[in-house]
Amino acid sequence: MTVARALLIILMMSAIGLMIVGVRGESAKAANRVQKLHHRKVELEQKLWAKEMELARLRGPDEIRKRASELGLDLIPPTANPPKNAPSPGR
Incomplete structure (x- = not known):
């Protein structure tokens, strides 16, 4: 194996490693956003339930x-x- 090939393989493996780190970072950001949206959805469902109960009481x-x-x-x-x-x- 020549030095050029060894450098090319090291460069490609480094690029793949950086891409994996980038994908994992984006995956973590997306999971965090999904969790925040889920909490917001639960909060809005609770508010909706409270408003429906208040409406039923007023009727x-x-x-x-x-x-x-x-x-x-x-x-x-x-x-x-x-x-x-x-x-x-x-x-």
């Missing part, structure tokens, strides 16, 4: 009655015989 009958009384609205309970001037349900 509840007790909360509707409370807000209606705060606004000064009178709630009329449903009756079997609707008033004569009330629109029919089909229209």
